[in-house]
Amino acid sequence: MFDRIKKAFSNVIKKVSTKELSEKEIDEIFRELELSLIESDVAQDVIEDLEKRMKQELVGKKFESNDSAQIIIRNWLRDYMLNLFNKAGSIDIVERIRVSNKPYTILFLGINGTGKTTTIAKIANMLKKEFTVVIAAGDTHRAGAIEQLSTHGERLGIRVITQRYGADPAAVGKDAVLYAKAHKIDVVLVDTAGRMQTSKNLMDEMSKIIRVVKPDLKIFIGDSLAGNDTINQAKEFYNYTNFDAAILTKTDADVKGGAALSIVYVTQKPIIYIGTGQEYDDITRFNAEQFVDSLLVSNNV
Numbered sequence: 001m002f003d004r005i006k007k008a009f010s011n012v013i014k015k016v017s018t019k020e021l022s023e024k025e026i027d028e029i030f031r032e033l034e035l036s037l038i039e040s041d042v043a044q045d046v047i048e049d050l051e052k053r054m055k056q057e058l059v060g061k062k063f064e065s066n067d068s069a070q071i072i073i074r075n076w077l078r079d080y081m082l083n084l085f086n087k088a089g090s091i092d093i094v095e096r097i098r099v100s101n102k103p104y105t106i107l108f109l110g111i112n113g114t115g116k117t118t119t120i121a122k123i124a125n126m127l128k129k130e131f132t133v134v135i136a137a138g139d140t141h142r143a144g145a146i147e148q149l150s151t152h153g154e155r156l157g158i159r160v161i162t163q164r165y166g167a168d169p170a171a172v173g174k175d176a177v178l179y180a181k182a183h184k185i186d187v188v189l190v191d192t193a194g195r196m197q198t199s200k201n202l203m204d205e206m207s208k209i210i211r212v213v214k215p216d217l218k219i220f221i222g223d224s225l226a227g228n229d230t231i232n233q234a235k236e237f238y239n240y241t242n243f244d245a246a247i248l249t250k251t252d253a254d255v256k257g258g259a260a261l262s263i264v265y266v267t268q269k270p271i272i273y274i275g276t277g278q279e280y281d282d283i284t285r286f287n288a289e290q291f292v293d294s295l296l297v298s299n300n301v
């Protein structure tokens with residue numbers, strides 16, 4: 001997992017072999033690092049920020065030996081990344097549900113193919129251990145979307161509220177909330193469409209669902225394999241919906257590793273879970289410290 005970004009950081013750390021870093025040396029390091037970070041799906045904004053801060057904080061810093069210079073750079077990178085994740089905060093969904101009025105409604109946003117349906121099923125499976133759950137089949141556009149969610153619901157023993165294709169997704173969401181109220185269900189998970197004729201139509205539909213359903217939490221689903229597309233989608237969804245958190249899917253197949261940093265940098269919202277496979281249990285809480293340490297692990301310094 002994430003081999004490319006690990007290698008990029010490892011190379012930058014190994015390159016530092018002076019007793020004092022000059023601006024010119026940081027420029028040289030960055031000339032090479034930039035390309036490997038881009039290849040690891042790290043967004044341009046993050047790369048520029050990293051370079052700017054490195055110059056501000058490390059130029060002229062005196063190191064006792066090559067070893068300690070490398071340790072200082074490693075620790076600096078670690079702090080830089082942790083700070084980025086910490087600034088975004090964190091959200092414990094289970095705890096939030098425990099202390100909130102019921103039903104607690106979660107809206108899932110994202111483009112088709114990113115793993116939205118699978119992730120809703122995984123979250124439903126996780127939450128049903130403690131709460132009662134109902135799912136709203138709010139993607140009334142994509143052929144097969146309603147059946148796909150209904151099949152998950154049958155497998156998990158969770159009711160899925162559906163209407164016909166073409167129905168108003170906001171009405172489906174509202175139906176599910178009313179159903180949950182009537183049956184004292186704790187949690188409503190609302191699926192949404194992931195593709196329309198134009199991005200504006202899609203964003204207008206998301207805004208309407210949010211107005212009507214008034215979700216307690218809005219979660220963006222991003223595909224860690226989709227590179228710049230994921231980052232652009234995160235930006236656009238964030239601008240229109242002001243989502244609260246993101247879930248990054250398919251990290252088990254991600255050889256690059258830059259998506260998490262990029263999404264958090266551009267949205268300032270936390271990644272709360274990562275998808276690690278295709279089964280219901282393949283979802284893990286995102287742990288920034290563990291993640292950052294795993295990116296810097298191959299450095300032997």
Ligand code: GDP
Nearest residue numbers: 112113114115116117118249250275276277278
């Ligand atoms: P949707 O169109 O966004 O609802 O996407 P789906 O939930 O249908 O998922 C698209 C594909 O991605 C399916 O084959 C899923 O099994 C797969 N998928 C979803 N999440 C993960 C994950 O975390 N890891 C892997 N390896 N595959 C995943």
